[in-house]
Amino acid sequence: MDNRSIAQLLSETADLLEISAGDPFRIRSYRRAAEAVESSTVQLSEIANDTKKLLEIPGIGKGMAANIQEMEKTGTLPLREELLAKYRVSMLDLLRLPGMGPKSVALFWEALQVASIPDLEAAIAAGKLETLPRMGAKQIEKLKKGIEEQKKNSGRFLIDEAELAAEKLIDYLRKFDGIETITPAGSLRRGRETVGDLDILATGPACAKDKVQPAVEYTASYPPIADLIAKGENKVSFRLRSGLQVDVRLLPEASYGAALQYFSGSKMHNVTVRQRALKLGYTLNEYALARLEDGSVVAGATEQEIYAALGLNWIPPELRENNGEIEAAEQHRLPTLIEQRDIRGDVHMHTDATDGKNTIREMAEAAASRGYEYIAITDHSKNLAMTFGLDDERALEHIKHIREVNDEMEGRIRIFTGIEVDILHDGQLDLSDEVLARTDVVIASVHSLFNQPEEQMTERVLRAIENPNTRILGHPTGRLLLRREGFKINLQQILRRAAELGVAVEHNAYPDRLDLCDRDLRMAKELGCKISINTDSHHTSHMEKMSYGVRQLRRAWLAKQDVLNTLPANEFLAALRPRVG
DNA sequence: GCCGTTTTCGGCCCGACTGTTTTCAGTCG
Numbered sequence: 001m002d003n004r005s006i007a008q009l010l011s012e013t014a015d016l017l018e019i020s021a022g023d024p025f026r027i028r029s030y031r032r033a034a035e036a037v038e039s040s041t042v043q044l045s046e047i048a049n050d051t052k053k054l055l056e057i058p059g060i061g062k063g064m065a066a067n068i069q070e071m072e073k074t075g076t077l078p079l080r081e082e083l084l085a086k087y088r089v090s091m092l093d094l095l096r097l098p099g100m101g102p103k104s105v106a107l108f109w110e111a112l113q114v115a116s117i118p119d120l121e122a123a124i125a126a127g128k129l130e131t132l133p134r135m136g137a138k139q140i141e142k143l144k145k146g147i148e149e150q151k152k153n154s155g156r157f158l159i160d161e162a163e164l165a166a167e168k169l170i171d172y173l174r175k176f177d178g179i180e181t182i183t184p185a186g187s188l189r190r191g192r193e194t195v196g197d198l199d200i201l202a203t204g205p206a207c208a209k210d211k212v213q214p215a216v217e218y219t220a221s222y223p224p225i226a227d228l229i230a231k232g233e234n235k236v237s238f239r240l241r242s243g244l245q246v247d248v249r250l251l252p253e254a255s256y257g258a259a260l261q262y263f264s265g266s267k268m269h270n271v272t273v274r275q276r277a278l279k280l281g282y283t284l285n286e287y288a289l290a291r292l293e294d295g296s297v298v299a300g301a302t303e304q305e306i307y308a309a310l311g312l313n314w315i316p317p318e319l320r321e322n323n324g325e326i327e328a329a330e331q332h333r334l335p336t337l338i339e340q341r342d343i344r345g346d347v348h349m350h351t352d353a354t355d356g357k358n359t360i361r362e363m364a365e366a367a368a369s370r371g372y373e374y375i376a377i378t379d380h381s382k383n384l385a386m387t388f389g390l391d392d393e394r395a396l397e398h399i400k401h402i403r404e405v406n407d408e409m410e411g412r413i414r415i416f417t418g419i420e421v422d423i424l425h426d427g428q429l430d431l432s433d434e435v436l437a438r439t440d441v442v443i444a445s446v447h448s449l450f451n452q453p454e455e456q457m458t459e460r461v462l463r464a465i466e467n468p469n470t471r472i473l474g475h476p477t478g479r480l481l482l483r484r485e486g487f488k489i490n491l492q493q494i495l496r497r498a499a500e501l502g503v504a505v506e507h508n509a510y511p512d513r514l515d516l517c518d519r520d521l522r523m524a525k526e527l528g529c530k531i532s533i534n535t536d537s538h539h540t541s542h543m544e545k546m547s548y549g550v551r552q553l554r555r556a557w558l559a560k561q562d563v564l565n566t567l568p569a570n571e572f573l574a575a576l577r578p579r580v581g
Numbered sequence: 582g583c584c585g586t587t588t589t590c591g592g593c594c595c596g597a598c599t600g601t602t603t604t605c606a607g608t609c610g
Binding site (some may be wrong): 062229264272 | 582583584586588592593594595596597598599600602603606607608609610
């Protein structure tokens with residue numbers, strides 16, 4: 001069983017326990033364990049027999065270790081089965097509705113035998129809900145809306161959509177006199193690949209405690225608001241027409257650092273930081289870090305002073321996932337994370353020879369104007385027929401053409417020749433070895449392999465990277481961060497072999513194709529893989545998207561030296577597996 | 582159920598908003 005499935009079973013068990021009004025601390029343990037499993041870079045199935053190793057994972061104790069072993073053996077969990085004898089799995093859908101919590105789910109079930117969203121719709125239509133305590137007209141309306149929303153929306157938004165929405169809102173808020181600083185917090189600030197909702201913090205003289213009302217009103221009248229959810233003293237929540245929920249908080253300047261820390265999360269990071277504060281005799285909330293004994297404020301205006309007062313280095317938001325960053329900050333061994341400006345080249349690009357939109361020259365000019373030192377032109381091969389992929393003959397012509405443009409650029413940028421070849425069903429690459437041997441960058445891409453058994457797919461990818469011409473493994477997880485279902489490979493096995501062979505592993509920077517999530521990237525680093533980053537550009541403007549991939553690299557704790565593209569052109573090529581011949 | 586500079590029991594993060602209450606429970610982040 002993979003980590004994801006284990007984490008899901010644990011998390012479902014926590015939900016069911018909560019519906020059954022179980023011990024809140026026991027529930028938290030299940031949630032913590034689920035998160036620990038989900039973010040682990042080790043495949044639990046491989047260490048399930050080793051109880052000692054399981055216990056090394058923070059959040060996994062004796063009970064959870066036994067649970068994990070049980071899941072590996074039977075595919076389920078006794079406690080979960082026990083709870084499901086009493087409740088229904090479909091109740092978990094109800095739990096996802098806004099305004100619905102475990103208490104309401106339990107109440108609906110006990111009073112009306114409502115166990116699913118269709119049940120709930122029927123109960124509402126029959127007017128049965130009004131008979132229940134604290135179910136007024138507004139509450140019922142909220143549920144109806146929630147059901148509609150859930151039918152429309154999948155829930156999470158890609159980082160670039162969220163960022164665009166944030167920028168527009170920030171422009172609007174900035175126009176209000178006395179709002180001076182506006183910062184996105186939450187998972188957007190942490191650089192998550194998807195964002196559940198948008199948290200925006202604002203401060204300035206207009207946000208002072210007794211003067212904030214006009215700014216609140218101004219925020220609540222932001223024109224794109226589709227649905228105002230809540231409006232309080234210093235908080236406005238609403239939904240945009242896109243379905244994205246936004247929370248804006250207007251806070252006094254003295255609290256801004258505390259608020260930023262608080263609302264940037266993650267939840268588990270904050271819990272751990274606050275536990276630390278308590279241990280040191282402080283209490284931390286969104287307004288300040290204060291002494292427990294007399295409530296006197298120790299820090300609050302900046303994040304730096306809060307972390308410092310807790311004996312910690314400032315922690316970059318991308319690392320705040322309770323994955324060891326607090327211990328590292330305590331021991332002054334946080335990594336100096338990679339930055340956008342460290343990236344010198346983009347090595348996966350398409351042109352109008354296949355499915356790109358621009359010429360080689362246009363791509364080169366655009367990259368040069370961004371300050372890149374090198375790029376690789378890597379058009380598709382023939383197997384991807386719908387893109388007019390290159391066969392051997394056209395590939396050779398294309399290589400010649402790339403070299404010509406390279407000369408025309410007169411040293412303003414270096415252009416590597418390249419090709420993105422498909423892995424065929426037998427694991428062979430779809431161009432001849434003679435042609436492949438003549439290009440600088442051969443990316444063997446897994447994107448044609450779908451909906452096949454995991455073992456076969458893994459086997460084929462392994463065979464493809466054994467080909468001595470393969471220098472980069474492209475789209476290792478099938479560029480399907482959001483649609484992974486049809487694509488299962490044993491990534492750990494593949495990364496391990498790639499590391500042995502010196503084949504670099506590609507990380508795609510494009511927001512809807514962030515191939516390796518941060519956990520996978522961390523695993524790649526731990527296994528000693530060479531990591532190359534690119535935008536898989538089909539258009540000159542795609543290069544702008546590199547920042548998303550860089551944030552992903554940061555989340556994986558990667559520093560400059562961990563990424564090949566921070567090397568100068570010659571060193572980049574030299575760092576790849578040696579070319580044949 | 583986890584965890585330990587309160588070490589094998591007794592703790593376990595913190596506050597705001599809503600709706601339906603007339604002092605608060607439930608939900609959310």
